[in-house]
Amino acid sequence: MAGVVVQNIERADAGIVAALGACGVATVHEAQGRIGLLASYMRPIYAGARIGASAVTISVPPGDNYMVHAAIEQCREGDVLVIAPTSPCEDGYFGDLLATSAQARGVRGLIIDAGIRDVRDLTEMGFPVWAKRVFAQGTIKASLGSVNVDVVCAGAFIRPGDVIVADDDGVCVVRREDAADVLAKAQAREANEEAKRQRLASGELGLDMYGFRQKLTDMGLKWV
Amino acid sequence: MAGVVVQNIERADAGIVAALGACGVATVHEAQGRIGLLASYMRPIYAGARIGASAVTISVPPGDNYMVHAAIEQCREGDVLVIAPTSPCEDGYFGDLLATSAQARGVRGLIIDAGIRDVRDLTEMGFPVWAKRVFAQGTIKASLGSVNVDVVCAGAFIRPGDVIVADDDGVCVVRREDAADVLAKAQAREANEEAKRQRLASGELGLDMYGFRQKLTDMGLKWV
């Protein structure tokens, strides 16, 4: 099954992908029905990054980053690398040289269900990474994997070209064919939240604003 | 047992609560006999926050944040929300809208043995959170829990109105009736530490300053 590089993948519209990134993970996740999150152990190496990008997926053997080199050729402006090992691994598959190469092709960042190293350099370069671990352990180049095949990364099923949204809250995947629809719902949600935010900031209670007081009373909640 | 909102809780004196916060977690924990710490997985979402506040406790079902809305009404200036799910959960119960509402009522922050989201917004708002996870996973509003009942949060037993001290070292609870006594001991400890700090900074050894050299020798320690 390993040993394939799929060269032409479909991506969602670049403007939509960027706009999903601007909405952020929590909003996009809610907008598409509370699905698509990667596991909570996927943490950014520095605070403040927020991206929307198209997934170039890489299935790699444990401790072997040969395929990452093959994957970079498949990237274009607006992509994000998504690396999933075939068995649990925390080795450091990726560092500043690979990031330099990826950045030269317009790659927005990296999602990796394994380790990452050179985090100081990556931070200075402004190349964001969401990873399971920071670990300097080097990898070898001995076995094949595949590029642009379906993967499970940190518990989420991701296909090549799916949209990745990542920020300080974590990482979310949106099916590329749902991107426009999810964006519309996410933006509607954002508009709606702003009005609520102002009412709550003024001291109005959610209990009243959302009509929860009556519902909770009906459910049997007692104020004592 | 669920389904109750206790409206009037006793709190410790506001000045004492604030002063405990200024002492910090390590000092307060030591001052009260090395008790009261929450588990070490409770980490702040940003560095530098330090609070002393009175606990408004919330017992919530897994993945259901209905009770958080009911709890905010019970908060007043100087409180902190303490959320404990009834079974292990890392869903994101709380985000920027709830924080806006809590902040409008003078809530100092949140302690949650579960997940948190919108961490970028919360950081910008200066609303500190100590949480088990950062995770965008949304919650539902379907079941009752309780507000201002005794809870076990991250391994610590916390009653409504108990004092919460939290900073970069983690979270500590002080029984509200012990607050004045613990504060006195914490401040004494701080005064005492300053003198020691200066002696140690000048190069004096703890071995000598504390008289440990003789005791260790008596216990059989060999210098070879």
Place this chain on the structure above:
Amino acid sequence: MAGVVVQNIERADAGIVAALGACGVATVHEAQGRIGLLASYMRPIYAGARIGASAVTISVPPGDNYMVHAAIEQCREGDVLVIAPTSPCEDGYFGDLLATSAQARGVRGLIIDAGIRDVRDLTEMGFPVWAKRVFAQGTIKASLGSVNVDVVCAGAFIRPGDVIVADDDGVCVVRREDAADVLAKAQAREANEEAKRQRLASGELGLDMYGFRQKLTDMGLKWV
């Protein structure tokens, strides 16, 4: 076996130790054949620190930091404390007073396979720590351990006087007798990397630069 303080240990040349620190963990780890890393759970308490230093090792009982006081006397300019408990523990063995004392003797930082506290103070002091946990739990002074004996710390075997390199990527140990040789290899590696970095930044692919395209094809990789 416990109960010994070894007073005179061999260290590597101070200039070499410092130069190894400047190379950083990932480079040093690669230069010595991908060995020597401590476990990935050893994280710095603040970003940006990078040290090279000689290990003063401390074997401690769980929850007992008596030996840390004895160890500080054995430190000199350019050392780093390496604390390993004899059974798994996350208590906070070390805080700002011990750091003040260590800093007064020229200690560069702390590596501890347990907990650390007063992290805000340590950050302000510029005293870097790589630890398993941040946890305020206090320790006692009741039992003996040993100073400057061989230890296993976070999965790595460390001898007194071995070189510790630590930065945002984690912690690596270099045998003191290998320090000069590893440094030569690390610096050669760095020189070599800069040329690669520029070619990659200009858009050249690693596939071509490293000659991987042909090798992968020979191994059977298919571009489809």
Place this chain on the structure above:
Amino acid sequence: MAGVVVQNIERADAGIVAALGACGVATVHEAQGRIGLLASYMRPIYAGARIGASAVTISVPPGDNYMVHAAIEQCREGDVLVIAPTSPCEDGYFGDLLATSAQARGVRGLIIDAGIRDVRDLTEMGFPVWAKRVFAQGTIKASLGSVNVDVVCAGAFIRPGDVIVADDDGVCVVRREDAADVLAKAQAREANEEAKRQRLASGELGLDMYGFRQKLTDMGLKWV
């Protein structure tokens, strides 16, 4: 706070305690409103044990089992030891000698949020233990703790004399004053379950037997 042995504690009626044990953890937990479970990492050292017993609680320092000896004197027929360390620890506090002593006093078993050793001997003796870890690491006898004080053990708040029910599903605590009431509900639940079990075994669907089909349809479930 440490340093106390409370000698006379209240216990629930012995017959009720035994009957709760016979009901088992899942039933008792449900009967009292889905509360009282200890964390799922508390596993039995051998399969098939089921106990109902009154808690003699022990608060111990990490790696120090001095208080366990003091506690055994406080035990009588039908008790269970409940050991909670004051900070996370997996050392082996308890082995076959202590079990021999406990068994001689009629102790039914041990609940420990730490380590256990001599599991082969304990299995042969028929002395059941629910523990966080199996670990042979020895402990010392240097510091005081307390016996028969309130503890948090594996996330549950337990008071001396509370009822412990433990079996292959884990461990549950019942407040001693609720024991009779919970038993009545548990036995009613058991009677009720037997009838359901027979109907289900005959092939009747829960969807029909519980009337879920209509409710799910009303909630919008679609069969496609």
Place this chain on the structure above:
Amino acid sequence: MAGVVVQNIERADAGIVAALGACGVATVHEAQGRIGLLASYMRPIYAGARIGASAVTISVPPGDNYMVHAAIEQCREGDVLVIAPTSPCEDGYFGDLLATSAQARGVRGLIIDAGIRDVRDLTEMGFPVWAKRVFAQGTIKASLGSVNVDVVCAGAFIRPGDVIVADDDGVCVVRREDAADVLAKAQAREANEEAKRQRLASGELGLDMYGFRQKLTDMGLKWV
């Protein structure tokens, strides 16, 4: 996305499914190219069970087992229930009553990325379960999920009707359309292994039998 029960799913041939089960997890995993394993935390509740069965998948909200009842109606002889919660959860979704109902319909066992209870009863019934946790925590019936939709369970992507092989080594999924091909390879592998086993049992070394000695020497291995 939630709220659907897919009633007619394709399954692989019953004889092939059973034969895959007889081959066991390690062999089937190897035969299909070392893919398809669920995470290693999925452990059987008792030793010795070995199944091959067709997946009836269930996507459930955290702490809510309503959909499990709907799923049982969709099961037939030779199926296995595969339960995946939409966020991490260890509650006990399934116990002896559900197992009785499932067994009445010919269900071979349960794969659940969450908790299980009544393990003693399930063991006596001979109803095998592979689960993340044993935990008695009860669940509610308040929200919809879906039956027979694609799920990610313990890190593996599973579609309704895919073949599940499970034994003491864990759990493996085989695509239903690959089942015949994988079975052929697995059986060939088994036949091949038996001859090797006899040679190895007689004392012949793998180094010689597989021709590794020369290859390792060529790679530079030194015998010293």
Place this chain on the structure above:
Amino acid sequence: MAGVVVQNIERADAGIVAALGACGVATVHEAQGRIGLLASYMRPIYAGARIGASAVTISVPPGDNYMVHAAIEQCREGDVLVIAPTSPCEDGYFGDLLATSAQARGVRGLIIDAGIRDVRDLTEMGFPVWAKRVFAQGTIKASLGSVNVDVVCAGAFIRPGDVIVADDDGVCVVRREDAADVLAKAQAREANEEAKRQRLASGELGLDMYGFRQKLTDMGLKWV
């Protein structure tokens, strides 16, 4: 550093090694001063095995079991294989074929800080394994490691020829040169324990038998 097979290693006397095995892990660990335990996550694949054996150590790359084949040639009657990967890994390096080969050479069992598979077969063969995980994930044969070099395995430093004691309580290493001395202490301890066991079984309290009552009173323990 990798790429070496050390062929002639020193071992402790076979009778002493076997006698240490008969004493068991807890006793041996105590006898040698509470050192030498491997991490508590190292669990036996079946209950009841107890071995004393000489370590043939294997340093392996992650996911690559080539060296295990080379190691078996180095084994003789009374040895145990000790496998340590160079970075964290839970792949299944070892199954029934390798066990057949090892058993043919008189190998007593396997200690592996990684995964194991074919556990049903291994159990039937009576070939005991202490492992970090049970996981069927296959490994490759592409890179060199080393045989009979010093390793850190599950947190313990182990040299070729050191004595391994393993049973239901876990795994302990004894330096080969200390074996006779540790055995004498272990056997003395066993003799001593039998007398204590009988006194405790007759109802005498440890408080009295060990003279703890007075010491605890002197330390300030209060009976209330």
